Amino acid sequence: MNAGTLRIAGIAIILFALVIGGSQSTYVVKPGFRGVQVTMGEVSPQFLKEGLGFKAPFVTRIVNINVRQQTSELVADCYSSDLQQVKTQLKVLYRIPETSAVSIFQDYWGDPFMTLIAPRLHEALKEVTALQSAEQIVQNREVIKTKALELTRKKVGTILEINDLVVEDISLTKQLETAIEQKMVQQQESARAKYTQQKVEIEAQTAVIQARGEAEAIRIRGEALHKNPSILELQIVEKWKGKTPKVMDADVKGSQMILPLQTTKREEKQ
Secondary structure (H helix, E strand, O other), rough: OOOOHHHHHHHHHHHHHHHHHHOOOOOEEEOEEEEEEEOOOOOOOOOEOOOOEEEOOOOEEEEEEEEEEEEEEEEEEEEEEOEEEEEEEEEEEEEHHHHHHHHHHHHHOOOOOOOOOOOOHHHHHHHHHHOOOOOHHHHHHHHHHHHHHHHHHHHHHHOOEEEEEEEEEEEEHHHHHHHHHHHHHHHHHHHHHHHHHHHHHHHHHHHHHHHOOOOOOHHHHHHHHOOOOOHHHEEEEEOOOOOOOOOEEOOOOOOOOEEOOOOOOHHHHH
16 A cells, blocks of 8 residues: 555544534434433533533433423322212423523432322322312312422422413212212202292292282272362273263163263252
């Protein structure tokens, strides 16, 4: 092999080493992630923001930690205060704060949800449902969710952010569900019967009030007529339409008897 060939081979090796070294001296943290820098087994305490950066080649690696909101499912078996089995299906919305990226990588192994959130949420659900009957758990889903979320946040601390819990389903044994449904039907029928009874009582009270009012009105008119009999004559004149009333006589066939109107004092003088 001549000197020219050796020189070309040497240049190629140097260029290859430069390319490899150049690729090893840069890193990219993806959008929605934070980088954790590990140099020869030592973890840097400061996280790296998303984007392009430079690092020591071959001895330093960058681990991407997802800090976007994530959703995971959990099925928990619990028991109510009346010792009934309750199966709860949940969705958990959570995220890793960027300030916890290094700690999560360094201090915890595996999926943060499974290692940190799931066991504490399961524990919180057991504590909350143990204070409620099976019927109350089914009827007060929002209360169960709120208390479980609050308790889980306390247990997990600030290393993770638990944004929300979604209660997708709460299921009981078939026998218990049937018993609760029957009880609810009985309560609805009882409420309907009570409403009907109240309606009848109100209508009866209204009728009594109306009757009392009519009786009082009749009494007042009777007293007024007794004190002033001319009121009746005035009412007859006001209601007369100019025609003499006719009355059929039962003893006279086909004949009519004309009732004379009471003459006034003016007519008597004439």
